[in-house]
Amino acid sequence: MIFVTVGVSKPFDRLIKKMDQLAASYREPIIMQTGCQGYKPRNARYFETLNHKDYLAYLQQADLVISHAGTGTTMDLILHQKRCILVPRMAKYGEHINDHQLEHVEGWGDKLSIKIVFDVNELDVLIHHIEDIPVPSPRKYTRDSLIQAIRDMMQIT
Numbered sequence: 245m246i247f248v249t250v251g252v253s254k255p256f257d258r259l260i261k262k263m264d265q266l267a268a269s270y271r272e273p274i275i276m277q278t279g280c281q282g283y284k285p286r287n288a289r290y291f292e293t294l295n296h297k298d299y300l301a302y303l304q305q306a307d308l309v310i311s312h313a314g315t316g317t318t319m320d321l322i323l324h325q326k327r328c329i330l331v332p333r334m335a336k337y338g339e340h341i342n343d344h345q346l347e348h349v350e351g352w353g354d355k356l357s358i359k360i361v362f363d364v365n366e367l368d369v370l371i372h373h374i375e376d377i378p379v380p381s382p383r384k385y386t387r388d389s390l391i392q393a394i395r396d397m398m399q400i401t
Contacts, residue, residue, distance in 0.1 A: 249317060264276075277292075
């Protein structure tokens, strides 16, 4: 199963539309947490919001998680060792008020063993080769040290 999560701050139609398109022909279930506004999937099961318990259950069950590049979600993916793809929201598409998610992911891919995708058209090939997507390892992180590592990359004190 593929779990797609985009938080609730603003619509992320670029990602949700692409994953809905892929769900029409993908053999495994795709379940999405879409937020309260924007595009509603036609080919995949979706929830606008999920409580934390249900969110974690879907995250843990998923073979792959495709997500916006939110810091909290990223920490969950690392701590739960979930094979994932982060798609940062971009201001030029009206997905956020600024490009802070782009700034966050600049060092994350290599340092945290996470696949970063900027063009959603790359997702089709990637989800058909899930085994090539790295699994982040929290072995050197506790929750506090992971938060500090992310703060260091974001240059937050």
